[in-house]
Amino acid sequence: MAKTTTSNHAAAARQRGVTMNDVAKHAGVSRTAVSFVLSNRENASISEETRARINEAVQVLGYRPNAGARALASQRSDWYGIVTEIVTAPFAVDIIKGAQDQAWLDRRFLLIAPSDQADAVGPNQGMEDAAIEKLLEQRVEGLLYAATYHRGVHVPESANEVPTVLINCFDADGRLPSIVPDERAGGRVAVERLLQAGHRRIGVINLDPDIPAAVGRLAGAREALADAGLELDPELVVPGHATADGGYEAACEILDRYTEKDRPTALFCLNDRMAMGAYDAIKERGLTIPGDIAVIGFDNQELIAAYLRPKLTTVALPFEKMGALGVQTLAALTAGQPIIADQQLVGCPLLERSSV
Amino acid sequence: MAKTTTSNHAAAARQRGVTMNDVAKHAGVSRTAVSFVLSNRENASISEETRARINEAVQVLGYRPNAGARALASQRSDWYGIVTEIVTAPFAVDIIKGAQDQAWLDRRFLLIAPSDQADAVGPNQGMEDAAIEKLLEQRVEGLLYAATYHRGVHVPESANEVPTVLINCFDADGRLPSIVPDERAGGRVAVERLLQAGHRRIGVINLDPDIPAAVGRLAGAREALADAGLELDPELVVPGHATADGGYEAACEILDRYTEKDRPTALFCLNDRMAMGAYDAIKERGLTIPGDIAVIGFDNQELIAAYLRPKLTTVALPFEKMGALGVQTLAALTAGQPIIADQQLVGCPLLERSSV
DNA sequence: CCAAGTAGGTAACGCGCGTTACTAGCGCAT
DNA sequence: ATGCGCTAGTAACGCGCGTTACCTACTTGG
Numbered sequence: 001m002a003k004t005t006t007s008n009h010a011a012a013a014r015q016r017g018v019t020m021n022d023v024a025k026h027a028g029v030s031r032t033a034v035s036f037v038l039s040n041r042e043n044a045s046i047s048e049e050t051r052a053r054i055n056e057a058v059q060v061l062g063y064r065p066n067a068g069a070r071a072l073a074s075q076r077s078d079w080y081g082i083v084t085e086i087v088t089a090p091f092a093v094d095i096i097k098g099a100q101d102q103a104w105l106d107r108r109f110l111l112i113a114p115s116d117q118a119d120a121v122g123p124n125q126g127m128e129d130a131a132i133e134k135l136l137e138q139r140v141e142g143l144l145y146a147a148t149y150h151r152g153v154h155v156p157e158s159a160n161e162v163p164t165v166l167i168n169c170f171d172a173d174g175r176l177p178s179i180v181p182d183e184r185a186g187g188r189v190a191v192e193r194l195l196q197a198g199h200r201r202i203g204v205i206n207l208d209p210d211i212p213a214a215v216g217r218l219a220g221a222r223e224a225l226a227d228a229g230l231e232l233d234p235e236l237v238v239p240g241h242a243t244a245d246g247g248y249e250a251a252c253e254i255l256d257r258y259t260e261k262d263r264p265t266a267l268f269c270l271n272d273r274m275a276m277g278a279y280d281a282i283k284e285r286g287l288t289i290p291g292d293i294a295v296i297g298f299d300n301q302e303l304i305a306a307y308l309r310p311k312l313t314t315v316a317l318p319f320e321k322m323g324a325l326g327v328q329t330l331a332a333l334t335a336g337q338p339i340i341a342d343q344q345l346v347g348c349p350l351l352e353r354s355s356v
Numbered sequence: 357m358a359k360t361t362t363s364n365h366a367a368a369a370r371q372r373g374v375t376m377n378d379v380a381k382h383a384g385v386s387r388t389a390v391s392f393v394l395s396n397r398e399n400a401s402i403s404e405e406t407r408a409r410i411n412e413a414v415q416v417l418g419y420r421p422n423a424g425a426r427a428l429a430s431q432r433s434d435w436y437g438i439v440t441e442i443v444t445a446p447f448a449v450d451i452i453k454g455a456q457d458q459a460w461l462d463r464r465f466l467l468i469a470p471s472d473q474a475d476a477v478g479p480n481q482g483m484e485d486a487a488i489e490k491l492l493e494q495r496v497e498g499l500l501y502a503a504t505y506h507r508g509v510h511v512p513e514s515a516n517e518v519p520t521v522l523i524n525c526f527d528a529d530g531r532l533p534s535i536v537p538d539e540r541a542g543g544r545v546a547v548e549r550l551l552q553a554g555h556r557r558i559g560v561i562n563l564d565p566d567i568p569a570a571v572g573r574l575a576g577a578r579e580a581l582a583d584a585g586l587e588l589d590p591e592l593v594v595p596g597h598a599t600a601d602g603g604y605e606a607a608c609e610i611l612d613r614y615t616e617k618d619r620p621t622a623l624f625c626l627n628d629r630m631a632m633g634a635y636d637a638i639k640e641r642g643l644t645i646p647g648d649i650a651v652i653g654f655d656n657q658e659l660i661a662a663y664l665r666p667k668l669t670t671v672a673l674p675f676e677k678m679g680a681l682g683v684q685t686l687a688a689l690t691a692g693q694p695i696i697a698d699q700q701l702v703g704c705p706l707l708e709r710s711s712v
Numbered sequence: 713c714c715a716a717g718t719a720g721g722t723a724a725c726g727c728g729c730g731t732t733a734c735t736a737g738c739g740c741a742t
Numbered sequence: 743a744t745g746c747g748c749t750a751g752t753a754a755c756g757c758g759c760g761t762t763a764c765c766t767a768c769t770t771g772g
Contacts, residue, residue, distance in 0.1 A: 017728090019727090019728055019729085020728070021728080029752090030751075030752050032751080032752060032754095033751065033752080035729070035730065036730095041731095045748090045749055045750050045751070046750070046751075047751090050750085064492055064493055065493055065729085066493070066495060066727090066728055067493045067494045067495070068423075068424040068425075068427045068433070068495060068727095068728085068729095069424075069428050069730095069757090071424045071729095072422070072428055072728080072729070072730090072757050073730040073731080073756080074730055074757085075730090075757070077424070093449050101470070104470065109490065109494070111467065112468050114453070114457065114460065134465065137420055137421055137422070137423045138423045138424070138465070139422060139423070139424060243663070244663040276663055277663075277665070280665050283639065303446065303659040303660055304660075304663070307599070307600040307629060308600075309600065309601075309604065309633070309636050373758090375757090375759085376758065376759065377758080385721080385722090386721070387722090388722060388760090389720090389721065391760060392721090395760075397761095401718085401720050401721070402719095402720070403719080403720065406721085421758090422757090422758055424757095424758085425727090425757070425758035425760095426758080426759060428726095428728065428759075429759040430727085430759080430760055430761090
């Protein structure tokens with residue numbers, strides 16, 4: 001009964017917003033005392049008894065601090081902002097999640113701004129500027145700028161007003177710290193896995209050869225082969241369009257080009273979408289995975305890799321980890337610590353499934 | 357040159373935060389005048405000349421309003437909050453995007469709170485409460501509560517303190533307005549499409565028969581058949597686990613059970629993941645899609661539907677639209693307008709691709 | 713020449729809170 | 743009695759802004 005009354009009281013009071021003043025009155029103390037207790041001030045001398053009275057009043061009235069007012073008075077918001085090109089892109093989301101989780105652990109709030117409105121008119125740049133502007137209006141203490149695929153970017157100038165960290169991309173103008181996947185190590189681990197399974201003739205379905213992902217992954221593949229005393233046969237590297245259809249066509253070409261003896265026994269597809277297409281090409285020819293041809297992908301696009309049959313062994317891009325690291329780096333920067341490194345590389349773990 | 361100076365000036369000033377006072381001084385007017393100009397007040401009488409001077413000062417100094425202070429003074433935040441179980445779930449993200457875009461159009465900001473931290477300890481409920489609490493501390497004016505799959509939910513009590521709208525779920529206690537997909541109409545359109553293509557014997561790979569998705573889609577399928585003077589053969593409805601493997605097994609069962617003559621010529625898979633498995637079963641038996649067997653899915657899980665070969669014809673769940681509608685409904689509620697309806701149904705459009 | 717507008721502003725309060733400076737009371741040594 | 747140091751607080755300012763009430767010219771009609 002008493003409990004019901006209390007909770008009703010709380011609900012009613014909240015309607016109009018219970019303030020510290022209300023709490024102070026209820027506890028019979030000054031608002032300052034309440035503030036001291038709530039912010040757990042070290043050198044404040046408040047007796048245990050009044051402290052208890054205040055805490056009780058907070059409970060009874062259902063007091064909830066006003067984050068905006070607190071930010072205004074204390075001149076710090078505890079907010080970070082993240083702006084990313086395509087909020088619904090499968091990868092952007094994982095970055096956001098990693099950052100969000102980490103921010104939550106640090107008792108901070110992550111404001112997420114879209115930079116690609118559905119009905120945006122004109123160049124994307126304008127949208128991005130507006131998003132950053134909006135975040136700065138909220139007085140975020142730091143900014144995260146994330147790309148959906150690893151590449152160089154030009155960050156709007158307004159980002160320079162607060163500490164900024166780039167995720168999954170790097171500053172083409174070379175001033176801002178960034179966090180990117182270690183593509184090279186990822187390519188290496190993929191091919192090492194194939195070598196370990198006994199494959200010596202490995203086909204590679206390549207991406208656009210100019211992007212960092214292709215450059216890094218291919219370099220890693222070469223390293224792994226070199227370690228085993230092998231070389232990458234240029235003929236076995238076929239270009240592919242970064243889709244399932246592209247992978248299908250590339251796989252067809254490589255499979256039909258050789259006799260059964262010369263045919264590669266494994267395919268390293270530089271992304272999972274292409275691997276998905278390669279599966280079709282392989283199955284179409286009556287070959288089995290991994291019996292006749294082993295396949296390894298890259299990206300770990302869950303919806304594909306985990307549902308293909310057999311499930312696809314692939315190398316994961318560490319999006320969540322990059323997001324978390326981004327927040328940590330930002331925390332360090334806003335705390336005035338020096339930058340750890342211009343560019344932090346994050347490892348790409350191999351995910352063993354059933355296609356090798 | 358002059359421009360450089362200006363922008364430097366602006367950058368330097370922003371460091372310490374340019375306030376309205378600074379603008380007022382620069383323009384030689386009172387802060388009130390600045391406020392009037394910036395908020396475009398109707399009945400304020402400011403001459404065109406001083407208005408121009410103020411606007412110029414804003415430009416020169418690089419003034420940016422402080423959203424927190426504004427919220428504090430005006431007693432309205434222009435913020436909505438959204439809390440959803442699994443931020444990275446493929447569907448949740450689309451809801452967020454729809455809501456985000458709409459909020460942006462309405463010049464509002466959407467705060468996104470996760471209710472499923474990676475390292476959450478104990479029951480999920482605690483996390484959700486904390487997330488809502490955090491949003492209320494930011495003084496959001498309304499709350500969106502989204503689920504990743506259509507179902508009944510219990511919303512934490514604290515959500516009652518501000519207008520709340522449910523998306524892709526409904527209040528099991530029946531008090532809050534909700535927005536859900538029209539599963540029945542979706543099921544109907546799927547089967548109508550198959551009928552239109554000449555199929556008369558249609559297999560259905562079902563979901564857990566108790567969830568709203570299964571109930572609605574199946575009911576819609578029955579309606580479509582009834583309109584064509586047909587009945588749904590109970591034997592042709594096989595239960596499936598909601599994964600690719602589940603779809604594979606269900607499809608195997610239905611394909612192997614009949615002779616070529618009695619075999620259904622089309623499969624309605626109640627989700628795309630199962631359709632993905634069904635593809636494998638069909639191809640494995642040397643049958644072609646859609647030549648021998650047409651397949652239609654549900655959900656439009658892009659990464660699957662758009663990359664399967666042939667691309668999967670499916671019925672889309674209108675996540676973005678639901679998100680947008682959620683924000684619109686919230687806007688109406690916070691404006692004091694009466695609720696349009698307890699439950700708003702949103703249509704599920706058919707996406708024609710190549711599997712029918 | 714005077715009262716009554718009207719255009720063009722400004723002073724001052726309060727939003728909810730953090731923070732600094734100050735005070736009142738008390739025990740204790742001088 | 744006086745001074746000192748300590749505990750347990752409180753008064754008051756300011757954060758940046760919206761808003762109301764008010765004030766001062768300058769017309770305009772009578």
